[in-house]
Amino acid sequence: MATGTLEVSVEAIGHAFVTQFYQILHTTPEHAYQFFKDSSTMSRPDPTGYLMTVTTIQGIRDLILSSDWANCKAEILTADVQASYMNGITILVTGCLTGLDNVRKKFTESFFLAPQDNGFFVYNDVFNFITEDQGHIQEDVFNFITEDQGHIQEDVFNFITEDQGHIQESILRRASNFWLGIKRKLF
Structure with missing residues (x-):
């Protein structure tokens, strides 16, 4: 007999997150920080390729807005999802970003979604480009x-x-x- 709760698979949650995250990142990047909390960590390459890491909502918001996400199109090639530590979810995304210059850049991004009372938040987010010389x-x-x-x-x-x-x-x-x-x- 059903208890009134709906069980949603980890894969469904992960894929829904990926779809929503990249949609918001492209259409309204100024709101993407809302997936995070002050305890979250985000890493992105700086112009020299060095991976810089920020924490706090303000640091994450500033880092997101420092990139031209609104003028990039993300093509998601894979989104692999696993149940993880303490009922969290680990996600590994691979894809391509195409900017106004029409140059496709391969990327990988990993997320750890931590549980909270009303769902999940992004606890860790690491993004980097994949280059041929790596x-x-x-x-x-x-x-x-x-x-x-x-x-x-x-x-x-x-x-x-x-x-x-x-x-x-x-x-x-x-x-x-x-x-x-x-x-x-x-x-």
């Missing part, structure tokens, strides 16, 4: 972990081809060796 960052991290890339590729291949009975043991052994290797390099 591949070197991942490569640099990989090189930092080990200089012997061939050995890692061999380990990955061996891991994939091992039978199921040894996978758990292999994961633990390799994870332990991985963190020990990083610890030795850092300290």
Whole structure:
């Protein structure tokens, strides 16, 4: 028997949020800050690409208004939604922004929606553009972990081809060796 409450899926809430957030960001960006609270955090790249982070409603409002969202069209390619910590919702959005110059820029944005009495608010929002030259960052991290890339590729291949009975043991052994290797390099 129904109790009078309507259960809404996490996916439905997340997708509704994404639709509404980007619609408001495009049509009335001066109101987009209303998704946030003073405890919220928002990160955006500055003109040099450095990710700057602000908190408080005023800081978030100023950061939103410092961009020309009203003259950008957002094309959402994916919106992945998961239930998260303390009944919150994690959302990862990928898409393209097209400005007045008709240049399409790929972006990714992640949100953590925290529960409140009357729904959710954006607790964390991280936005960044995806550029073609960011591949070197991942490569640099990989090189930092080990200089012997061939050995890692061999380990990955061996891991994939091992039978199921040894996978758990292999994961633990390799994870332990991985963190020990990083610890030795850092300290």
